[in-house]
Amino acid sequence: MSSAETLAPPAGAAASRRTAAARSPYDVEAVRRDFPILSRRVHGKPLVYLDNAATTQKPVPVLDAERDVYERIYANIHRGVHLLSVESTDAYDAVRGKVRALVNAPDAREIIFLRGTTEAVNLVAQTYGRRNVGPGDEVLITALEHHSNIVPWQMLCEEKGATLRVAPINQKGEVPLDTFRALVTDRTKIAAVAHVSNALGTVNPIREMADITHARGIPLLVDGAQAVPRLPVDVQELGCDFYAFSGHKVYGPSGTGVLWGRAALLEAMPPWQGGGDMISSVTFEKTTWNVLPYKFEAGTPNIAGVIALGAAIDYVTSLGLDRIEAHEDDLLAYATECVQSIPDVRLIGTAAKKAAVLSFTIEGVHPHDIGTVLDREGIAVRTGHHCAQPVMDFFRVPATARASFGLYNTRQEVDVLAGGIRQVIRMFR
Amino acid sequence: MSSDLRDLYQETILDHGKRPRNFCELAAANRKAEGYNPLCGDRETVFLELEGDLVRDISFQGAGCAISTASASMMTESLKGKSRPEAEALFQRFHDLITGGSSAPADAPPLGKLEVFSGVREYPVRIKCATLPWHTMRSALNGAGQTVSTESGAEASPKDEPSAGPVPPVAC
Ligand SMILES: Cc1ncc(COP(=O)(O)O)c(C=O)c1O
Numbered sequence: 279m280s281s282a283e284t285l286a287p288p289a290g291a292a293a294s295r296r297t298a299a300a301r302s303p304y305d306v307e308a309v310r311r312d313f314p315i316l317s318r319r320v321h322g323k324p325l326v327y328l329d330n331a332a333t334t335q336k337p338v339p340v341l342d343a344e345r346d347v348y349e350r351i352y353a354n355i356h357r358g359v360h361l362l363s364v365e366s367t368d369a370y371d372a373v374r375g376k377v378r379a380l381v382n383a384p385d386a387r388e389i390i391f392l393r394g395t396t397e398a399v400n401l402v403a404q405t406y407g408r409r410n411v412g413p414g415d416e417v418l419i420t421a422l423e424h425h426s427n428i429v430p431w432q433m434l435c436e437e438k439g440a441t442l443r444v445a446p447i448n449q450k451g452e453v454p455l456d457t458f459r460a461l462v463t464d465r466t467k468i469a470a471v472a473h474v475s476n477a478l479g480t481v482n483p484i485r486e487m488a489d490i491t492h493a494r495g496i497p498l499l500v501d502g503a504q505a506v507p508r509l510p511v512d513v514q515e516l517g518c519d520f521y522a523f524s525g526h527k528v529y530g531p532s533g534t535g536v537l538w539g540r541a542a543l544l545e546a547m548p549p550w551q552g553g554g555d556m557i558s559s560v561t562f563e564k565t566t567w568n569v570l571p572y573k574f575e576a577g578t579p580n581i582a583g584v585i586a587l588g589a590a591i592d593y594v595t596s597l598g599l600d601r602i603e604a605h606e607d608d609l610l611a612y613a614t615e616c617v618q619s620i621p622d623v624r625l626i627g628t629a630a631k632k633a634a635v636l637s638f639t640i641e642g643v644h645p646h647d648i649g650t651v652l653d654r655e656g657i658a659v660r661t662g663h664h665c666a667q668p669v670m671d672f673f674r675v676p677a678t679a680r681a682s683f684g685l686y687n688t689r690q691e692v693d694v695l696a697g698g699i700r701q702v703i704r705m706f707r
Numbered sequence: 708m709s710s711d712l713r714d715l716y717q718e719t720i721l722d723h724g725k726r727p728r729n730f731c732e733l734a735a736a737n738r739k740a741e742g743y744n745p746l747c748g749d750r751e752t753v754f755l756e757l758e759g760d761l762v763r764d765i766s767f768q769g770a771g772c773a774i775s776t777a778s779a780s781m782m783t784e785s786l787k788g789k790s791r792p793e794a795e796a797l798f799q800r801f802h803d804l805i806t807g808g809s810s811a812p813a814d815a816p817p818l819g820k821l822e823v824f825s826g827v828r829e830y831p832v833r834i835k836c837a838t839l840p841w842h843t844m845r846s847a848l849n850g851a852g853q854t855v856s857t858e859s860g861a862e863a864s865p866k867d868e869p870s871a872g873p874v875p876p877v878a879c
Contacts, residue, residue: 392770452840642725644772646747647716650833654712662747676748705716706725706773 312337323656331682342590347582373588382512394535395503396426398522403430405547413439418469451478451627473505477666478627479635494676530590531583551576606634616696714826724773727780731879742843779840860866
């Protein structure tokens with residue numbers, strides 16, 4: 279476990295991580311065998327799991343890691359002198375090093391384990407936000423955000439008498455930087471944007487956005503829920519100040535998630551939840567807060583889940599996020615071509631830079647009906663508003679159907695999807 | 708199409724889904740209610756012309772899936788000319804049909820063509836699609852008139868919700 283720290287890339291490694299995209303692809307059939315669920319059948323058909331933006335399936339090493347914790351070392355962490363507690367604590371804290379390396383954070387103390395992206399955004403809104411946003415101030419988000427990067431800010435603005443500003447998207451589903459820039463004002467206190475949109479697939483230009491907010495001294499929070507599973511993320515290269523993601527979307531257990539924040543910001547922030555582990559001493563008169571990251575980790579966390587998240591990180595890093603990105607880019611390009619050639623299909627989200635998400639509607643057919651017919655073919659897609667109702671509003675659709683790819687999907691599965699869509703059209707038109 | 712899908716999407720349902728009847732805004736309506744399913748964005752308005760206890764006329768507008776559109780369409784056909792207690796009893800019978808329950812009074816009107824919705828029972832996630840128009844109709848009938856949400860407890864204030872798409876109102 280302690281080898282995690284040695285995974286730390288040397289300075290400048292970000293560039294070489296990207297050039298490595300030319301490496302040969304991995305053997306997707308071998309990879310699929312690591313995911314037991316992929317061999318199950320659904321309504322008598324082989325499962326074609328294309329709902330990876332909602333959550334991802336788990337490989338055997340993740341399942342083994344979680345089981346191993348309970349079979350061999352499980353005890354509560356940070357509080358026992360007995361061996362099991364020490365081993366559990368070591369295994370848990372070692373995952374911070376893995377996360378640090380995964381997103382190239384400067385310091386493992388800046389990695390806070392939480393329940394997921396939603397909790398991470400709420401933490402920042404309720405601590406940094408409550409301390410720094412006041413009446414008449416503004417919080418800036420974009421029009422493509424997931425509800426979990428809208429509602430916490432709305433709640434904050436409501437409480438503080440502040441205003442939520444929304445940088446618009448264009449018809450392709452991109453956030454134009456000039457309008458984003460124009461909305462950063464003297465009153466803006468924090469900006470929060472998705473790295474990759476779950477409803478549209480758009481990849482936002484985070485580096486440029488960070489430069490824009492930093493020009494006015496404003497921190498940028500990035501919702502990386504959809505990015506961490508599918509592209510190399512380097513928070514130092516991105517230049518953002520907070521970065522949030524969910525373990526369950528990166529092939530790890532649900533109920534695990536991460537907030538990375540710059541140490542200086544995290545240190546200045548008040549704690550969020552009070553309880554055990556987040557304090558260094560408690561009397562009834564006064565409590566002193568623990569140091570980072572424990573200050574933000576009140577109570578017994580998802581111990582086995584976090585340790586298994588470490589196994590998931592090992593899994594994706596050994597495949598290589600550059601290769602995963604290349605694999606999913608290929609699937610997305612192929613799927614876009616296949617689906618676009620079907621008359622009456624409209625793609626929602628056609629940004630120049632996209633990742634692994636294919637949102638679409640079929641003229642005259644409700645996405646719910648699309649979902650039911652595809653399900654009977656064994657194809658799992660998401661239908662609905664994808665927790666991004668403002669995006670649906672913008673494109674004037676009540677909902678879309680969304681296929682989203684993971685590291686284990688194949689071109690054959692895209693063919694099955696295209697066949698399913700043709701069947702939907704035959705049936706309803 | 709596989710045979711079990713046929714059980715859900717019967718010919719009549721596909722037909723009403725594509726060409727809904729009484730799909731218009733009733734000029735003489737004295738009751739209306741809006742139904743909303745936040746999970747799939749379905750939104751339907753039911754218009755009623757009520758004369759005493761009699762449903763003189765009924766129509767609907769909105770955007771929904773094939774199941775909810777067909778359900779609304781066939782509901783309007785079967786409720787026209789019914790009394791309020793008959794409408795209520797028919798709702799119970801319809802509800803029983805798709806949930807496998809048995810709460811309808813014995814003297815409830817026969818389902819007739821509405822029997823085609825029996826296949827919905829096998830698709831639990833689609834039950835709300837079929838019942839949304841009926842719940843909305845009851846709300847209009849009882850004069851409550853506010854938005855009915857399939858998610859009880861979900862606040863459904865119209866200004867916060869997405870538009871149901873480009874469906875221009877058409878007068879009956
Ligand atoms: C872009 C984006 N942000 C945030 C979330 C919320 O993640 P979680 O539900 O794991 O907290 C999701 C997941 O649906 C997402 O896709």
